[in-house]
Amino acid sequence: MKNILVPSDFSSEADNALKYACNLAEIFDTGIDLLHVHDEEIEELTSEANAAVTSRTSAVLKETDLQVLVDEFKKRNDKFKAISINTHFSTGNVTDEVVKICNATSISIIVMGTKGSDSTDSAIGSVTSEVIKEAERPVLAVPKQAGYKPIKKVVYCIDYEGYDKPTINSLASFAGHFDAEIVVVHINSEPQYFDSSRWTNFQRMVNDAYDYENMRFEFLNHEDILKGIDEYIEGKDIDLIAMLTRNYHLLDRVFPSSMTRSMVLKTKIPLLAFHE
Template sequence: MTSPMKKILLPTDLSPVSAHALTYALPLAQRLKAEIQMLHVATKVPVDAGSPKTLPTTAADWAAQQPALAEYSEVPISYTETQGAEATDLILEACESEKPDMVVMGTRGSGGLRPGALGGVTISVIQNSEVPVLAVPDSAHYKPIKHIAYATDFNNESFNVVKTLIAFSRLLDARLTCVHVRGEHEYWDRVKRMYYEQLYSLDQVTPSLDLAILHGDNVLHSIQEFARTHEVDLMAMLNRRRDLIDSLYGHSLTREAVLHCRMPLLAFHNQVQH
C-alpha cells in the first residue's frame, strides 16, 4: 500500500523538546517509508537547552548528537536552516514551500509553554497549518502506535479525515477507533448506521475500525479516559476555525488536548482532501 505521508517536516530549535519529537518521527518515518526534512528554526528568543557554549548551531550538528539517529540510519534526512522573528511564520512558510505530508513537533504541555519556543508555537501551527501536525508531549514515552483514537462528530469533514486515518492505520498495522462524546438529544444509532454505510460504499470498512459512543459532561476528559482504559497510543482530532460556542469539536478542544494530553496528538486541518 502506498503511504499517504511520504515527507515529514520536523521543526527544531535544537532543544530537548525537539529531540523528544525526533524519537517519534524516526520510527514513524521508517514504518511509512518517508523522508524527514529537519528545519532548524532560529528566532530571536533563545532556547534553554544548556550552556550556549556547548550548544550545536545547525540542525545537522544537533542531529548528530541524538542517540536515536543511529538506530534509524536508513531513514532519509535533509537539513534546512531558517531564521526570523516568529517561529510560527517560519514553519508555515516551510509547509507552503516544501509541501510536507505531516509536521512533527514537540510540546512541553501545560505550564511549560514559553513564547517563541517550539513547545509554545505548536498550537499556533496547528491552528494555521493545512498540513496534519503531530504534537508530541515531552512527558510521552515512545511506543509503537497500535491503537489510534479519533475524536469525531461524524460530519462530512470528519469523514474525510477517517479515510486518511484508515490508510494511515493500515500502514502502521494499528486499530482505529472513532470516538464521540454523546450529547443529550443525539440519535447516534442512526448516525452510526449512516456512517458505516458511507464507509462501506467506499470499501473502507476493515476489521480494525471501530466506533465508540461515550457519555460525559467533559469532552476532553471523557476521551482521555477512553484512551487510558483502551490502551490508545495516538489521539487524533480535526481542528476547526470556529468559535467555541459554535463547535463542540473546535480548535479550542484541540488546544486543550495539546496542553493537557500526555500522549501524541495528530491534528488535521478541516480541509483534508481525499
C-alpha cells in the first residue's frame, strides 16, 4: 500500500480518523499524509457545531502549525511515534484539494472522520460523501464512535454487475491483511425483477476469479435497501462495511448517491467506499 491521506480540521472526529489511519499505517507498513484545507464555506457550516474547538485550531492554520499539531498528537498517542506523518496545507474547497493531492502524490486510500449516528449535524459527513463521490481513491469513513479494532468481518453491499469485479479484488487485498471474513450481501428491492440464475452465476464468477477462501454470499429481499442493510448488520459483529459508488446516475436504481451519503451520516461502523 502507498500512503494514507487523512484530511483533517483537527476536530475530535478528525483526530479519531487519524488514530484509525495510524493503526492501518502500522499494519500496511506505510506513512500518513495529513492535509488541512482552509475552506471558509465549510467553516461557516461547522462553526456552531465546533464551538468547543480551541481558537488555535479554528483559526486559519499556517503550514508550520501543522507539524506542531502532529507532534502534540504523537505525544498523546505514544504508540504512533514511529509513524511518518507528512503535512500539507492548502486553501480552497476540501474536495478539490483532496483530489489534487491524490493526483500529485502516492495515495492508496483516504481516511476521513464523521460524526456518525449520534449527531444531527451533517456538515462533516457531507464533506466526506463529496470526497467519496469525486475522489478516485477508496475512502474510509470513520464514525466518531468507532475506535480502531482489528478487522475480522467485512460486509460488502453490492449490485452484482460484472464491473464489481475490480472492487472485490481491491477489497480482498485489503481484508487479506487481517485474515478477515468477507460477506458479500445483495439487498434486492425489486423481487419481481430478480433472476436467480444471475445471482448464482455471479457467485460462481467471483469464486472462480478470486482465491479468497474466507468469503461467502448472502441474498436478502427488502423494499428499502438502506433499511435492509441496517437490519442485516444489527446485532452482528461487523467491523467494516464496503460499498461501490459511481460518479454518475447509472447507480441510482440500486445504490443512489443519496444512499452512500446516508450511510456516511448514520452508520456506527467504518464505511469503505470504492470509486469505480
